[in-house]
Amino acid sequence: MTDIAEHAILNVDQVSVALSGRQILDQVSFTVGAGQFTGLIGPNGAGKTTLLRVILGLQRPSAGSVSVLGKPLSGRQQAVGYVPQKVQLDPDMPVRARDLVALGIDGNRYGLRLRPAWRSEAVREMLHAVDADRFADARVGDLSGGEQQRVLIAHALISRPRLLLLDEPLANLDLRSGQEIVSLLARIAREQQIAVLLSAHEMNPLLPVMDRVVYLAAGRAASGTTAEVITSPVLSSLYGYQVDVLHVHGRVLVVAGAGEQV
Amino acid sequence: MHALYTAIFEPGFFASPQVHVAVSIGAVVAVVSAVTGVFTVMRGQSFAGHALGDVSAAGGSGALLIGLSPLAGFVGLGVIGSAVMDLIGVQRLRGRDLATGIVLGAAIGLSALFIHLTSISSSITGVTQQILFGSIFAVTPGTLPVVTALGVIALAVLGTVGRPLLLSTVSPDIAAARGVPVRVVGLLYMLALAVSVGLSSLVVGAILSTALLIGPPAAALRLTRRMAWAQLTACLIGVLATWLGVLLAYDSYYWGASHESLPVSFFVVAIIFVGYLASGLRVARGRRCSRPS
Numbered sequence: 001m002t003d004i005a006e007h008a009i010l011n012v013d014q015v016s017v018a019l020s021g022r023q024i025l026d027q028v029s030f031t032v033g034a035g036q037f038t039g040l041i042g043p044n045g046a047g048k049t050t051l052l053r054v055i056l057g058l059q060r061p062s063a064g065s066v067s068v069l070g071k072p073l074s075g076r077q078q079a080v081g082y083v084p085q086k087v088q089l090d091p092d093m094p095v096r097a098r099d100l101v102a103l104g105i106d107g108n109r110y111g112l113r114l115r116p117a118w119r120s121e122a123v124r125e126m127l128h129a130v131d132a133d134r135f136a137d138a139r140v141g142d143l144s145g146g147e148q149q150r151v152l153i154a155h156a157l158i159s160r161p162r163l164l165l166l167d168e169p170l171a172n173l174d175l176r177s178g179q180e181i182v183s184l185l186a187r188i189a190r191e192q193q194i195a196v197l198l199s200a201h202e203m204n205p206l207l208p209v210m211d212r213v214v215y216l217a218a219g220r221a222a223s224g225t226t227a228e229v230i231t232s233p234v235l236s237s238l239y240g241y242q243v244d245v246l247h248v249h250g251r252v253l254v255v256a257g258a259g260e261q262v
Numbered sequence: 263m264h265a266l267y268t269a270i271f272e273p274g275f276f277a278s279p280q281v282h283v284a285v286s287i288g289a290v291v292a293v294v295s296a297v298t299g300v301f302t303v304m305r306g307q308s309f310a311g312h313a314l315g316d317v318s319a320a321g322g323s324g325a326l327l328i329g330l331s332p333l334a335g336f337v338g339l340g341v342i343g344s345a346v347m348d349l350i351g352v353q354r355l356r357g358r359d360l361a362t363g364i365v366l367g368a369a370i371g372l373s374a375l376f377i378h379l380t381s382i383s384s385s386i387t388g389v390t391q392q393i394l395f396g397s398i399f400a401v402t403p404g405t406l407p408v409v410t411a412l413g414v415i416a417l418a419v420l421g422t423v424g425r426p427l428l429l430s431t432v433s434p435d436i437a438a439a440r441g442v443p444v445r446v447v448g449l450l451y452m453l454a455l456a457v458s459v460g461l462s463s464l465v466v467g468a469i470l471s472t473a474l475l476i477g478p479p480a481a482a483l484r485l486t487r488r489m490a491w492a493q494l495t496a497c498l499i500g501v502l503a504t505w506l507g508v509l510l511a512y513d514s515y516y517w518g519a520s521h522e523s524l525p526v527s528f529f530v531v532a533i534i535f536v537g538y539l540a541s542g543l544r545v546a547r548g549r550r551c552s553r554p555s
Contacts, residue, residue, distance in 0.1 A: 056439045084435035092483050093304055094492040095432060107429035108440040110422050139487050140432075155436070 008070075009034050009163050009195035010055065015064035017050055023219055024050045027064065030214045030223035032195045034162070037186050039206045040199040042216030048199040049085065051216065052165050055197075056082055069162060081156030085167040089148055091141035097151045098123050098136045104158035126154045130184060146177030150184070157188065164188075166198040170205060178205050185209075203230070204251045230254070272513045284398045284508045284526070287409050291461045292474065292500030294413040297420055298458040299479035300493050301451060305431050309359065310347060310452075312472040313366035314459040317343035319468035320369040321460070322393045323376035327383070332393060333405060336468065337412060337460030343369065344456035348449050373468075396467030396527045398508065409461055416457040423447050428489065465504065466527040474500060477534035481541035503533040 010032040017025040024047045032038050042048050053059035055066055057073045066073050068080060089095075101123045106113070127136050130150040135143055140151055149169050156164055166185070170178040186209035189196040200206060203213070203226075213230065214223040217238040222229050229235075230252055235243045242257030275281055302311050321339025322332035343365060350361045373393065380389050391397065420427070430437035430444045438444050455475075462471040482495035507530030514524040 058438055080439070082436060082439040084433060084439070087433045087436070089432070090304070090306075093432065094300075094483055094487055094489050095428070096487050099489065100432065103425065103429050103432070107425050107437070108442050109425055112421050113425065137487070152436075 011067045013065050015054055015061045015066060017054060018062045026219040028221040030221060032197055034195055035189055035193040036211045037189045037196045037209050038212045038214060039203055039210045040197055040214045041203045044201055046216040047219050048216055049167055052167050052199060055165060056080060079162045081161035081164040083152045083156050083166040083169055087152060089141045091139060093141050095140050096137050097132060097140055098127060100140050100151055101126055101154045101158055104155040122158060126158045130154045145172050146181060149181050163195045168199055170200055182206060182209055272516045275512055280399045281512060283401055283403050283406060285505060286406055287401055288398060288465055288504035288508055289501050290410055290413045291465045292504045293497045294416050294458045295462045295474045296478050296496035296500040297417060297493050298455055299475040300496055301427060302455060302475060303479045303483060308476045310362050311455060311459060311475050313362045314340050314344055314456055315468045315471040316366045316369040318460050318463040319393055320372035320376060322463060322468055323373050323380060326389060327376050327380045333464055336463040337457055340456035340460040341453055344452040348452045394467050394469045395525055396465055398465050398526050401464060412457050412461060416454040419450050419454045423450050427451055466530050470527050470531055473531040473534055477538055481538045484541040499537055503530050506533050
C-alpha cells in the first residue's frame with residue numbers, strides 16, 4: 001500500500017468549531033487524495049458550509065487543524081478553488097462569462113489591468129474544458145443555473161488549484177443539469193488529478209462518481225467509501241438515534257428508524 | 263444657418279468665463295461620477311449614494327454657516343458619513359439599508375437647521391438653491407484644481423482596487439476565499455463614492471447628486487456587456503448631459519421675457535432621465551430582435 005499521506009491533498013484533523021456557544025463541528029477528521037471525488041453529505045444544518053469555510057481559512061476552528069498539500073493553512077489559499085453556495089449573479093452586471101473566468105486569474109490583484117495574450121487564451125481553454133464555449137460572451141446574469149455553475153467552476157479552476165471545494169452546487173439545478181455538472185467534475189478530477197470535495201444534502205446524484213464520502217450529521221463525521229459509511233450502524237451512531245439505510249433501485253435512502261435508542 | 267447657430271448657442275456662450283468653469287468642472291465631475299456609479303449600481307447601493315448626497319447637503323450648508331467653501335463640507339462630511347455607514351451597517355444587507363436610512367434622516371434634519379441658520383445670520387442669498395440643487399455658474403475658477411485633484415484621487419482609488427472590488431461585488435464569498443480583504447476594499451469604494459457625491463453636489467446639488475451618479479451608469483449598463491465599456495459609455499452620457507445642461511441653462515436666459523435662467527441641475531437631470539428611457543427602448547428592441555432562435 002502506498003503512503004496515503006504522500007498523496008493527501010487535504011488533511012482535516014480533529015477539527016471542532018463552536019459558534020456562540022453552539023457546537024457546530026465536533027472532532028471532524030478525514031483526508032482527500034489527488035484525483036479523488038469526495039462527497040460531503042449531510043442534512044441541512046449539519047455543518048457542511050462551516051467545514052468548507054474552515055478549509056478555506058475563512059473560519060478559525062476552535063480545535064484541530066487543517067493542512068493543504070501538507071502545509072498548515074495560511075491566509076491566502078492559492079491551491080484551493082471554491083464555488084460557494086448561492087452566488088447571486090445579477091442580469092444587469094456587465095460581466096460576461098469569459099470576464100468572470102478571467103477574474104479567476106487576477107481578480108485578487110490590485111492596480112489597472114494588463115492583458116497578456118496568454119490570459120485570453122487560458123480563458124478560452126478553460127471555458128472549453130467546462131463546455132461553456134457557447135455562452136462565453138453572454139452576461140453571466142443571463143445564463144441558466146447550470147450554465148452559471150460551469151462558469152463558476154471554470155473561474156475556480158483557472159488558477160490551477162489542487163483542491164476544488166463546491167458548496168451545494170446542485171441545490172438549485174434541475175436533475176439533468178445536476179447530472180451534467182457531476183460528470184463534468186468527475187472528469188476534471190480524474191484528468192487533472194484535482195481533489196474535488198462537493199457538499200450536498202442529497203447523495204444519490206453523486207453515487208455513480210463518488211470515490212469517497214464524508215458523512216456529516218450533528219457536527220460529527222464519518223468517512224470512507226460509500227459501502228463503509230452509508231450503513232445503518234455508522235449513520236445511527238452519528239445521528240445518535242436509529243437510522244435505517246434502504247437500497248431502492250440502486251438508490252440509497254436514509255430514513256429515521258423505528259425510534260429505539262442506540 | 264447663422265440663425266440656427268445663434269438659436270443653439272446664444273450670444274456670449276463661448277466667451278463667458280462662468281461657462282468655461284462650468285463646462286470644465288462638469289466634465290471632471292461627470293467622469294468621476296460615472297466610473298464610481300457603475301460600481302454603485304452593480305452593488306445595489308444607489309440608496310447609500312442618495313444618503314451620502316444628503317450627508318453632503320448637511321456638510322455643505324454647515325461649511326457655509328462657518329464661512330468655509332461648500333465643497334469642503336460636501337466632501338468632508340460625506341467622507342466621514344460613508345465611513346460611519348460602513349462601520350455600522352456593512353455586515354448584513356438589511357442592516358446596511360437600515361443604517362443608510364437613519365443616516366439619511368439625520369443628515370436632512372441637520373441641513374434644514376444649517377440652511378436656516380445661514381440664511382438668518384448672513385447676507386448670502388439662495389443658500390437652499392445652492393446647497394440642495396447646485397449652482398455651477400457660481401463656482402469660482404479657483405475651485406477647478408481642487409475638484410480635479412479630488413477627482414483624480416477617487417479615480418486612483420477605484421483604479422487600484424478595481425478588480426478585487428469587482429470580484430467582491432460578484433461574490434463576497436469567492437473574493438474572501440481568494441484572499442481579498444472584502445471589507446477594506448468595500449470601505450475604500452465607499453470613500454471614493456463619498457468624494458464623487460461631494461463633487462457632483464457642486465454641479466447638480468446635494469439632493470440631485472444621485473441622478474448624476476446613478477443615471478448614466480444605469481443607462482450604460484443596459485447598452486453594453488463589458489465593464490470597461492459600461493464605464494466609458496457612462497462617462498460619455500454623463501459628460502454630454504452635463505454640457506447640454508449647461509448650454510440649455512445658459513440659453514434659457516433668452517427664452518422668456520423675464521430674462522431669468524432656469525437651473526442647470528434641472529436640465530442635466532432631465533437629459534439623464536430621457537437618456538435612461540431611451541436606453542430602455544433600445545434594450546426592448548434588441549430583445550425582440552434576438553428572440554427567434
